[in-house]
Each structure stands twice: as C-alpha cells, then as structure tokens.
Amino acid sequence: MMLYMCAYTFFIDLFQTTEIRLTPYPVVEGDHMTLTCYTSLSPLKQTELHFAFYKEGRSIQRFSSSNQHGDRCAQLEDSGNYSCEVKALNNNIKKTSKELHVLTQELFSKPYITAIPYPMVEEDHVALVCNTSLSPIRQETQLLFAFYRDGRDVQGFSLSDQYEVHSAQLEDSGNYSCEVRTSANSVKKRSEEISIYVQGTKHRRYELMNITRLVAAFVIYVACCFIAFKYC
Incomplete structure (x- = not known):
C-alpha cells in the first residue's frame, strides 16, 4: 500500500x-x-x-x-x-x-441601410448608405459593401458604402438591403430590408399645389385678421 x-x-x-x-x-x-x-x-x-x-x-x-x-x-x-x-x-x-x-468580440456591427432623401420622387438623386461600425481593436480592417434590390445584386462588393441612383425612376422602387464582408470573406453580415417607393412627379405637383394652397390660405387669414383689428 x-x-x-x-x-x-x-x-x-x-x-x-x-x-x-x-x-x-x-x-x-x-x-x-x-x-x-x-x-x-x-x-x-x-x-x-x-x-x-x-x-x-x-x-x-x-x-x-x-x-x-x-x-x-x-x-x-x-x-x-x-x-x-x-x-x-x-x-x-x-x-x-x-x-x-x-468571449468572441464582434468585428463589425450588423449593418443597416438608410436612404437619402426619403420619401423619394422621380428624378431625385438618391443615395443608399450601408451603415456599420468596426471594433476599436480592428480599425485597420478593410470592409467591402454590396447592395441588393428584391434579393438581386444591384451593386457588387466594393469599397464604397453607398449606392447611388442619379435620376430615380418608378421601377427603382423595391426592397433594398446591403451586405458587408471582410476582404478575406471571413466575416459577412447582411442588413434587414427597407421598402423604398419612388413617387411619380405628378404626386410632387399635387404636394406643391397643396403647399401653395396652405400658404395662400394662411396669408389671407393673416390679412383678414389685420383688417378686422384695424377697424375694430
């Protein structure tokens, strides 16, 4: 023992x-x-x-x-x-x-897509931006961006985080998303979709007419108030 x-x-x-x-x-x-x-x-x-x-x-x-x-x-x-x-x-x-x-730290946050301007009207210059942020300890990492409409590629992976439409048309309406990946393709993330509707120029004319009517009505109202106050 x-x-x-x-x-x-x-x-x-x-x-x-x-x-x-x-x-x-x-x-x-x-x-x-x-x-x-x-x-x-x-x-x-x-x-x-x-x-x-x-x-x-x-x-x-x-x-x-x-x-x-x-x-x-x-x-x-x-x-x-x-x-x-x-x-x-x-x-x-x-x-x-x-x-x-x-604890595995996130290299970059899940992207989200924004549109400027919004809402959009025909012939507007539209910019879609793919937003994400890199980890502070990996700021030197190179990211590539791609954009999709209704699940189809409209701009392949590149260094640009923007997709531009110089003269928007009705057919540019759809569900847009973006994807971000590293140059080595070791990490890849896609945003949620956003729905974009391009309004016709006729709609803009109606908006301008309505704004004009509102301004005119306000001017008439102020003038009437001034006259009523003057003769009281």
Missing part, C-alpha cells in the same frame, strides 16, 4: 500543470482562433501524452496526440467556457485544466 502511494505521488510530481490558453487574445470575429493545452512533464518520464478539449463540459475534440484545437475563423457562437484534459497513455491517468472563458 505504501509503495503504491509513493509511486502515485511520484507521478503527480512529474505531471502537475495542465492549462488551456487561447491565441489570439482577445479574439475577434474572423481571427484564426487556436486553443492550446499546456502541461509540464519531467524529461525523466518516458510516456506519450494525449489531449482532449471541451466546451461547456461537452467534448469538441477527442483524445489525440495534438495539444491544439481550432485554427479556424472565430464566430460569435464560439464564445463559451473551454477546458482541456491530458492523459498519459502508459497508466491512463488524466488531469483536467481549469475552464477558460472565451
């Missing part, structure tokens, strides 16, 4: 530390995220180690000779608590690391 305890203590002294680390840290969407399981093993001990990885207590990589997991583009859903486990093959003793909390 004493011999067994001494042998077990000797093994523990040689195989003490198990730690999981993340590179890069902090991790942002699109980064090549890699988890590494570190341990300390005395060079006097001749044994092969195998490593396993877990997320929220569930296996994501079974035991193998590789002490790394990942090297893929990180996504927001990769956030969570990770741990690793080391196993010595010759005696099947295992040691587990403490959990590491990983």
Whole structure:
C-alpha cells in the first residue's frame, strides 16, 4: 500500500500543470482562433501524452496526440467556457485544466441601410448608405459593401458604402438591403430590408399645389385678421 502511494505521488510530481490558453487574445470575429493545452512533464518520464478539449463540459475534440484545437475563423457562437484534459497513455491517468472563458468580440456591427432623401420622387438623386461600425481593436480592417434590390445584386462588393441612383425612376422602387464582408470573406453580415417607393412627379405637383394652397390660405387669414383689428 505504501509503495503504491509513493509511486502515485511520484507521478503527480512529474505531471502537475495542465492549462488551456487561447491565441489570439482577445479574439475577434474572423481571427484564426487556436486553443492550446499546456502541461509540464519531467524529461525523466518516458510516456506519450494525449489531449482532449471541451466546451461547456461537452467534448469538441477527442483524445489525440495534438495539444491544439481550432485554427479556424472565430464566430460569435464560439464564445463559451473551454477546458482541456491530458492523459498519459502508459497508466491512463488524466488531469483536467481549469475552464477558460472565451468571449468572441464582434468585428463589425450588423449593418443597416438608410436612404437619402426619403420619401423619394422621380428624378431625385438618391443615395443608399450601408451603415456599420468596426471594433476599436480592428480599425485597420478593410470592409467591402454590396447592395441588393428584391434579393438581386444591384451593386457588387466594393469599397464604397453607398449606392447611388442619379435620376430615380418608378421601377427603382423595391426592397433594398446591403451586405458587408471582410476582404478575406471571413466575416459577412447582411442588413434587414427597407421598402423604398419612388413617387411619380405628378404626386410632387399635387404636394406643391397643396403647399401653395396652405400658404395662400394662411396669408389671407393673416390679412383678414389685420383688417378686422384695424377697424375694430
């Protein structure tokens, strides 16, 4: 019994530390995220180690000779608590690391599309803008923008975050959306659609007529009030 305890203590002294680390840290969407399981093993001990990885207590990589997991583009859903486990093959003793909390930061916000001017009338010069904001720690990232009408491409990916219609026509009406991606296409996000209706010039004439009538009515009202006040 004493011999067994001494042998077990000797093994523990040689195989003490198990730690999981993340590179890069902090991790942002699109980064090549890699988890590494570190341990300390005395060079006097001749044994092969195998490593396993877990997320929220569930296996994501079974035991193998590789002490790394990942090297893929990180996504927001990769956030969570990770741990690793080391196993010595010759005696099947295992040691587990403490959990590491990983929070994948957003590279850029979900885009939203705006239209200037709004509402629109035929022959207006219209600009659709795709709005998003980059993470402060990835400001150097180059983003590309694309625009769609009714799900069809109207402007392919480019550096411009605007789509312009120099003389809007009735057929330019539709549901518009925009999409943003990195130049490496590692992260891509699309906005919600907005409905745009281009009004005819006849509608504008009616609006101008109504405005003219309102102005004229106001002028007549003021004049009548002035006359009534003068002769009171």
